[in-house]
Amino acid sequence: MFTGPIIFGFLLGFILGSRIRDDEFPASTYIVLLLVLILVAWNIGPFPYYTDIPIATGFAAAAAGIVVGKLLLGR
Numbered sequence: 001m002f003t004g005p006i007i008f009g010f011l012l013g014f015i016l017g018s019r020i021r022d023d024e025f026p027a028s029t030y031i032v033l034l035l036v037l038i039l040v041a042w043n044i045g046p047f048p049y050y051t052d053i054p055i056a057t058g059f060a061a062a063a064a065g066i067v068v069g070k071l072l073l074g075r
Helices: 004-018 029-044 057-073
Strands: none
Touching: 004 057, 029 057
16 A cells, blocks of 8 residues: 555645634535545546556545544634
8 A cells, every 4th residue: 555645635634624614514525525525536547657546645645644643623
């Protein structure tokens, strides 16, 4: 598994997630958001030379970073 896209995707998502205000997302949208993000990551697929898992790991890490950044440092 390549860690470069995962680390940079998570850091970018964490920074973006920390800038989301508290009143923009109610708690029920996180479930829908995670399902849509997993579906998009599955459809994008990995880079042609990445053969570890069949999803875009950088995109999935960025999505996780957005959620974690929102929960930990959301304004």
